[in-house]
Amino acid sequence: MTTTTLPACWQKFHNALHAGIDRIILFGPAGTGKTFAGLSFGNTAGGSFRLACTEDMTNSEVSGSFMPDAKGGFSWVSGSALKAWNGDGTLGGRLVVDEIDKAGGDVFATLLNFLDSPESASWEHPETGRIYTPRSGFSAVMTTNIENMAELPVALADRFPVRIRISEPHPQALLKLSDDLRGMAVRMSDAGKQRISLRAFYAFDKLRSTLSIEESAEIVFGERASSVLEAMKVDALR
Numbered sequence: 001m002t003t004t005t006l007p008a009c010w011q012k013f014h015n016a017l018h019a020g021i022d023r024i025i026l027f028g029p030a031g032t033g034k035t036f037a038g039l040s041f042g043n044t045a046g047g048s049f050r051l052a053c054t055e056d057m058t059n060s061e062v063s064g065s066f067m068p069d070a071k072g073g074f075s076w077v078s079g080s081a082l083k084a085w086n087g088d089g090t091l092g093g094r095l096v097v098d099e100i101d102k103a104g105g106d107v108f109a110t111l112l113n114f115l116d117s118p119e120s121a122s123w124e125h126p127e128t129g130r131i132y133t134p135r136s137g138f139s140a141v142m143t144t145n146i147e148n149m150a151e152l153p154v155a156l157a158d159r160f161p162v163r164i165r166i167s168e169p170h171p172q173a174l175l176k177l178s179d180d181l182r183g184m185a186v187r188m189s190d191a192g193k194q195r196i197s198l199r200a201f202y203a204f205d206k207l208r209s210t211l212s213i214e215e216s217a218e219i220v221f222g223e224r225a226s227s228v229l230e231a232m233k234v235d236a237l238r
Contacts, residue, residue, distance in 0.1 A: 006171065010037070012164045017042035022139035023115070025152075025163040030145050031197025032166045032189050033173035038096035038141030040172075046087025046137050048094045049080040051111075053103040062110050063123060076127060081114040085123075085134040092138025100142055100156065108153075115140050115159045169198045178205050183235055184228075196221070196228075204228075 006014060009028075016024055026034040039048040051061060059065075064078040078086070084095035100111060113121060114134075123132045142160055146152065149163050167190040174182045181201050188196040200220055207216035217225035 007168050009164060009166050009168065010170050013037065013166075014041065016162050016164070021162050023142075023160045023162065024140075025142045025144065025149070025160045026166050027144045027146055027149065027163060028166040029190050029195055029197075031195075031199050032168060033170045033198060034143040034166050035096060035098055036173055037166075037170055038143060039094065042094070042139070043137065044094045046091035046093035046135070047084070048096065049084040050096045050098065051080045052098045053100050053107070053111075055102060055104050057103060057107055059107055059110050062107060062114065066127075076125075081111065082123065082132065084140075085114070085132060085138055087135050087137060090135070092135035095138070095140045097140065097142045099144055101144060101146060101152070112155055112159070115142075115156075117159075173198060177201055180232065180235065181205055184231055196224075 013024065013026065024038075026038060028034070035050065039050060051057075060077075060079055062079045062081045064076060064082050066074040067077045069075040081095055084093040087093035095114070097111065097115075100108070103111060113123065115121075118134050118136075118138070121134055124130070125132065140160075142156075147165075149157065152160075168186045169189055174185060177185055177198075181204070185196075185198055185201045188194070189198065204216050204220040207219060211219075213229065214225070217229050221228045
């Protein structure tokens with residue numbers, strides 16, 4: 001897939017990565033492949049690590065914590081952010097943070113530290129006292145369904161000056177769908193209250209391989225099943 005065939009929103013993302021931008025927000029409707037792209041595209045030689053933020057998450061998921069080990073004691077297990085800083089031991093990795101706005105106050109503060117500029121970011125291990133800093137090559141992609149970027153906390157917005165609204169699925173993500181569903185998946189990805197996520201089309205595509213198309217549509221789309229099937233018939237005539 002060449003970048004010349006990409007929709008405008010995804011072209012911007014690839015251009016930013018190619019230019020060496022290491023802090024990017026992907027925002028817009030859910031189910032367009034933002035997390036997949038953050039984990040997969042650009043220079044991820046150091047590895048990709050994901051954090052899905054919730055109000056109940058703790059700093060152990062970000063920096064790490066002591067966990068029971070096979071010897072009956074406790075060993076340190078690094079969290080996703082620290083793993084991304086370390087990457088493969090030579091090159092920093094990619095940290096993808098989903099819905100950071102949903103993280104609680106303490107976790108949010110810790111994430112801000114890990115997402116700070118390389119010159120300012122550091123973290124001290126609670127046992128060894130070792131000071132960690134992000135390895136060269138560390139990058140971060142934040143994904144959110146927030147539409148108004150003015151709603152982002154100032155400190156967070158300052159760390160992510162490049163923000164790209166993703167309005168349709170990435171072509172590589174669409175390749176996982178059967179041909180007859182790809183056009184509809186693009187049209188419905190940013191259709192406001194009528195939108196249908198890419199995940200729903202994936203589920204429908206898989207179900208109809210073993211069930212009737214009508215039953216599959218009913219299971220996935222519910223009361224909208226008939227309209228989806230009609231749209232498929234129209235697409236087939238084009």
